[in-house]
Amino acid sequence: MRIEGELSIYRAAELKAELLAAIKPKATLEVDLSGVTELDSAGVQVLMLAKRAARDLGGELKLSAHSPAVVEVFELLDLAAHFGDALLVPSA
Secondary structure, three states: OEEEEEEOOOOHHHHHHHHHHHOOOOOEEEEEEEEEEEEOHHHHHHHHHHHHHHHHOOOEEEEEOOOHHHHHHHHHHOOOOOOOOOOOOOOO
């Protein structure tokens, strides 16, 4: 799954529904964040909810291709460990 544009309060409900619908029991969902132009606390909460939902179903949520906007917020909030990102590398 790829997220494009804002991952913010303005799209939180929409993206929450999309992410939760994409999570399947005992499966890994990879979310490409290279197209994210803005990330706020509502967007972070959606990602945290999706991670917990995947784990509750015996699966995993993996984030990949972090955009500069995502890297900035993850570094500011020290979220790399929470999401299991050993090394945050922004997309090209």
